[in-house]
Amino acid sequence: MEPLLQPDARIFKPLIIPEKILMGPGPTNASKVVRDACSLPMLGPVDKELLQVMDDCKAGIQYLFQTENKYTFAVSGTGHAALECAIMNMVEVGDRILVAEHGVWGFRAADMVKRVGGIPIKITRPPGENFQLSDFEEGLKQNSAKMLFIAHSESSTGVIQPLEGLGDLCHKYNCLLLVDTVASIGGCPVYMDKQNIDILYSGSQKVLSCPPGPAPISFGSRAVESFRARKTPPVSFYFDFDHLTNYWGCTEDPVRYHHTGMMSNLYGFREGLRILAQEGLGNCWNRHLKCAELFHSTLETNGFELFVKNKSARLPTVTAIRIPKDVNFAEFKSHVLKNCNMDISGGLGPTAGLVFRVGLLGENCTTARVDMLARAMVKALKFCLKK
Amino acid sequence: MEPLLQPDARIFKPLIIPEKILMGPGPTNASKVVRDACSLPMLGPVDKELLQVMDDCKAGIQYLFQTENKYTFAVSGTGHAALECAIMNMVEVGDRILVAEHGVWGFRAADMVKRVGGIPIKITRPPGENFQLSDFEEGLKQNSAKMLFIAHSESSTGVIQPLEGLGDLCHKYNCLLLVDTVASIGGCPVYMDKQNIDILYSGSQKVLSCPPGPAPISFGSRAVESFRARKTPPVSFYFDFDHLTNYWGCTEDPVRYHHTGMMSNLYGFREGLRILAQEGLGNCWNRHLKCAELFHSTLETNGFELFVKNKSARLPTVTAIRIPKDVNFAEFKSHVLKNCNMDISGGLGPTAGLVFRVGLLGENCTTARVDMLARAMVKALKFCLKK
Numbered sequence: 095m096e097p098l099l100q101p102d103a104r105i106f107k108p109l110i111i112p113e114k115i116l117m118g119p120g121p122t123n124a125s126k127v128v129r130d131a132c133s134l135p136m137l138g139p140v141d142k143e144l145l146q147v148m149d150d151c152k153a154g155i156q157y158l159f160q161t162e163n164k165y166t167f168a169v170s171g172t173g174h175a176a177l178e179c180a181i182m183n184m185v186e187v188g189d190r191i192l193v194a195e196h197g198v199w200g201f202r203a204a205d206m207v208k209r210v211g212g213i214p215i216k217i218t219r220p221p222g223e224n225f226q227l228s229d230f231e232e233g234l235k236q237n238s239a240k241m242l243f244i245a246h247s248e249s250s251t252g253v254i255q256p257l258e259g260l261g262d263l264c265h266k267y268n269c270l271l272l273v274d275t276v277a278s279i280g281g282c283p284v285y286m287d288k289q290n291i292d293i294l295y296s297g298s299q300k301v302l303s304c305p306p307g308p309a310p311i312s313f314g315s316r317a318v319e320s321f322r323a324r325k326t327p328p329v330s331f332y333f334d335f336d337h338l339t340n341y342w343g344c345t346e347d348p349v350r351y352h353h354t355g356m357m358s359n360l361y362g363f364r365e366g367l368r369i370l371a372q373e374g375l376g377n378c379w380n381r382h383l384k385c386a387e388l389f390h391s392t393l394e395t396n397g398f399e400l401f402v403k404n405k406s407a408r409l410p411t412v413t414a415i416r417i418p419k420d421v422n423f424a425e426f427k428s429h430v431l432k433n434c435n436m437d438i439s440g441g442l443g444p445t446a447g448l449v450f451r452v453g454l455l456g457e458n459c460t461t462a463r464v465d466m467l468a469r470a471m472v473k474a475l476k477f478c479l480k481k
Numbered sequence: 482m483e484p485l486l487q488p489d490a491r492i493f494k495p496l497i498i499p500e501k502i503l504m505g506p507g508p509t510n511a512s513k514v515v516r517d518a519c520s521l522p523m524l525g526p527v528d529k530e531l532l533q534v535m536d537d538c539k540a541g542i543q544y545l546f547q548t549e550n551k552y553t554f555a556v557s558g559t560g561h562a563a564l565e566c567a568i569m570n571m572v573e574v575g576d577r578i579l580v581a582e583h584g585v586w587g588f589r590a591a592d593m594v595k596r597v598g599g600i601p602i603k604i605t606r607p608p609g610e611n612f613q614l615s616d617f618e619e620g621l622k623q624n625s626a627k628m629l630f631i632a633h634s635e636s637s638t639g640v641i642q643p644l645e646g647l648g649d650l651c652h653k654y655n656c657l658l659l660v661d662t663v664a665s666i667g668g669c670p671v672y673m674d675k676q677n678i679d680i681l682y683s684g685s686q687k688v689l690s691c692p693p694g695p696a697p698i699s700f701g702s703r704a705v706e707s708f709r710a711r712k713t714p715p716v717s718f719y720f721d722f723d724h725l726t727n728y729w730g731c732t733e734d735p736v737r738y739h740h741t742g743m744m745s746n747l748y749g750f751r752e753g754l755r756i757l758a759q760e761g762l763g764n765c766w767n768r769h770l771k772c773a774e775l776f777h778s779t780l781e782t783n784g785f786e787l788f789v790k791n792k793s794a795r796l797p798t799v800t801a802i803r804i805p806k807d808v809n810f811a812e813f814k815s816h817v818l819k820n821c822n823m824d825i826s827g828g829l830g831p832t833a834g835l836v837f838r839v840g841l842l843g844e845n846c847t848t849a850r851v852d853m854l855a856r857a858m859v860k861a862l863k864f865c866l867k868k
Binding site: 099111113116121130141153157172178202208210306351362364365 | 526528530593596718741
């Protein structure tokens, strides 16, 4: 028995991954403890030790989300997988879904709703701005929507969306509230239960400083009730709410094998959640706010213009900065990287070519990092304008 | 800013993962090199170093699958995610899909087909047996099916399905061939191109000895043509063929951000593929065959009964053994584990309660392991019968 095709030479090369300081909108650098955990031994898909890790993750996510929902787990995929899990479980053919679009995430959520046969109805704000409660109320009044999607952290523009009162408003119109917190969770206050959010999801590679995947998600009682009232099964087996909540031990039923949990990621994620709990969520929120304020004021003092005009609409975790006139972004980025090994990103979707984006996330959110990056940016600006 | 809910005490406990020798149907133990790779530093989602890792993985998968398909990549999820990726991209509402069911995988594939609005038409064989070409031909003749699903490795029963001639037969009836090789790839000969397989997928945690996720998949030209002829977009954004093949650099278009690749898993997977290429696919196939033959003959000599009667239908990588009369499986399993720290599994789906399953996979497929396990099983049998 011999193969017919030989392997390409490139697979034999040693694997070398450079250690950069990732100051884009994510992933951020993973902490040593998390990375070490990712190399722990494998387990069987329903081994009690793995189920214990999953149970620990559930407790950690409940704290992170500030919820007591028992239907709290993590999807074996990245943040986009969690969004799709939410949409595939909640949306049926013909369902009207209100999608708040003020950047790339609303755009993508609407695309996903359409794919499963739902009808996305968009309410929009210009990139760099957020929504008022009255914007939502108008949308809710005019459309009998089953669910509203909103990104708490619109990382493509650097905007934060206040959530206070939104859950109650949605419920007044018999509408569920689905919130994306991929770039904000752990870095900005979110109270899933108190804010009456029905479905909340996030990612692992931002404030939690873990590798990408798994993606935490939680469903409140209204969402579960709506899921139970479905006329058709969800389009996905992999993301199926019933299967996943059984596998994650959210129900009273004995745990059945559904898929093989991504255990190395779960080990790292569990440790990321432990580190967060040890710091304390309040301290972590405050650290992100403090660093962002320092960063923003330092930038403005040095002639940079933030993309988001309104201070209260600025996302602490991801900052969008207008590319200064006469500056070539590639040159700027590469100057910063050479100077301090810090990697910053360009815009995305509506901000592509307009801004660069800086993440102050988890491990990398310290005043020392802010200071180092701000100095490097000032130098790079001078360099780019001098040429 | 303070949280309202405090973290549960269980998240603060140290994370301890026992090192067991995993001799079930997977995951198998990951090799040291792979585990170390999983703890390498993070990168941005479209950083050139990550795209290089993905490109290396592509070359490794092409070798593993014995294909030159350019549409070869890995899904950010586990084996089930790859199956769903195949089905969601290939099946539209009303499409008739022939599903060969002789264990749990056919059952699940049919479930997935139904969820996206396809019509699964089952052809079945009793658990423990495989299909003849004539079984398929009958199914193909009677139904104008768009695609046929078959598990090459039916790991719930320990059966291998010969693939010779099946691709040509399917194409004679204008039908695509989708093959699951999660438990067999690398351990048994598969020639995607020569065998005219249109879509092939697998997992990472079996013969490749990597953590679960990512899941490799490849689409041949007939499959791509059929995808291009779709009337509606696939139900999934996360699994969308066009988005994924762009992100994986399979097309001429510049790479766009789609989702954040699960890089720590990709690092490990890349190293798993390198280790395989270094051993050589032919050597790896032969090693798995040789160990399986030794294991099967030792078991039969010692009074165990294999679930699969027909020798040529036995899967080398996963063996199903009938639970001997008067033996309590839980007691047997626990005796083996205590004796030699080797963990074996029970049945699944149609074999639940009937068999136990042993995997000889990747790192754990050596004559020394076979010898140690067989001795432990003989001892456990004596112990269980004596009581």
